[in-house]
Amino acid sequence: MMVMAGLLTGLTRLLVGAYPRWVGCGPAPVQRIYFANHSSHLDTIALWSALPPELRLRTRPVAARDYWDQNRLRRYVARQVLNVVFVDRTGTRAESDPLEPLREALAHGDSLIIFPEGTRRAEALPGLFKSGLYHLARQFPEVELTPVYLENLHRSLPKGTLLPVPLICTVRFGAIFNRVPGETKSAFLERARQAVVELAS
């Protein structure tokens, strides 16, 4: 399993580099929610590869079930190698709360990697954030929120393409995002989005 992880990170480094730049904080063994811009299927694996191996063990990417549960290879990578938290994007099961699996993971002490835009965007800068990050931030006040900017992946494998173009992508980790008491949901989400945008320059 460690061999698979090594192979996967090796291939990712060869294809897109995924070089970490700890701009605003450092790699620390604390519980965090890493939130990043989403432009490509490579995002999850790039961010995960950029983390040091010790952090990778306790950091679980959030993965959309409608993509990652589609065939055996993806399911294997998602479950055994990346240890993802599956989330139901399509909302078929109306009674269950889509954030429930994430809450469970956080309660268990794991860190998460989430993409608040919810879907891939063809641009370099992120669009509007959905509300999941706000709810999780409020319910788990001790968890550190870390903005991350993934550079260039929208050029390497954008939505709708099959062939990746090798390009150098840096994964920039920003300063810990503070919570402001009494802030409204839309103000919080916009401030979080700006935190990621700032890392882009």
Add this chain to the structure above:
Amino acid sequence: MSAEHKFYWLMGGVVVLLSAASVIGWILAQRVSSDRGRGLVSNLNARVRAWWIMVAVFAVAFLLGKAATLVLFALVSFLALREFITLTPTRAGDRRALFLGFFVLIPVQYYLIGIGWYGLFSIFIPVYGFLLLPALSVLAQDTQHFLMRIAKMQWGMMVAIYCISYAPALMMLNIPGYAGQNALLLFYLLLVVQMSDVLQYVFGNLFGKTKIAPVVSPSKTVEGFVGGAASATAVGAAMWWITPFTPLQAGVIAFVIVLMGFLGGLALSAVKRSLGVKDWGAMISGHGGVLDRMDSVSFAAPIFFHLTRYFFAV
């Protein structure tokens, strides 16, 4: 001296010199205090680190043979091309051409060298690549900046794949009386180019006054170039015993390598300036990318290969 003996003498000498350089570099890094001094030491230490890697590459080439060397250089081309394409603006319409460049042109070029098909590997990218890549881009029907995009792609493929591939291509030359020692030619090329780069840097720092091309490269000076070129040529002439050349021939060829290396460094510096960057990448421990170390080799390798082939090979 047999090939093995030459190899062991060479490796022994190089390891001793590089170890001394690493130790001196480490000591200097602890003691230097001025900003300029720190920059100098850090530059030299980065070069020493890159040289250790090149020595490892050469050792692999000699011990494991042609196939391993070709795979290694294919990887170098892949990384160099990746750096180049990252910095040149590309559009969605170029994706198919770029994918072809990385995953078809590179393996085919190195395979052709491996089977010794000189007639094809010497024209594969300048003819077939040159014609096919724009054809793929044009099918995407995006004409915005079309000429600029295909020109940049071709330049990237030429420098990163075609030119660099001439270095391991030295292994396929059939030189009478030199069989099985071609890896030493590869070492010779890398040695002369690297010596030329570092000696020009050192002479430039010690005696540099008149700038050669201030618009393109703020650090290259006439004194640096003359001092560095002369001493690197002397090194090349002194190393004649690992080549099939006489000392005089080695001196002349070394001078050509030095000149082309200098022009290559200058040309790729100008390319970087026009793209608005200082380094191609930050892969080699924060001091530039693969292309920063290979820029001189990329111009010197094809000329060295052709001169050697024309005058010494059958």
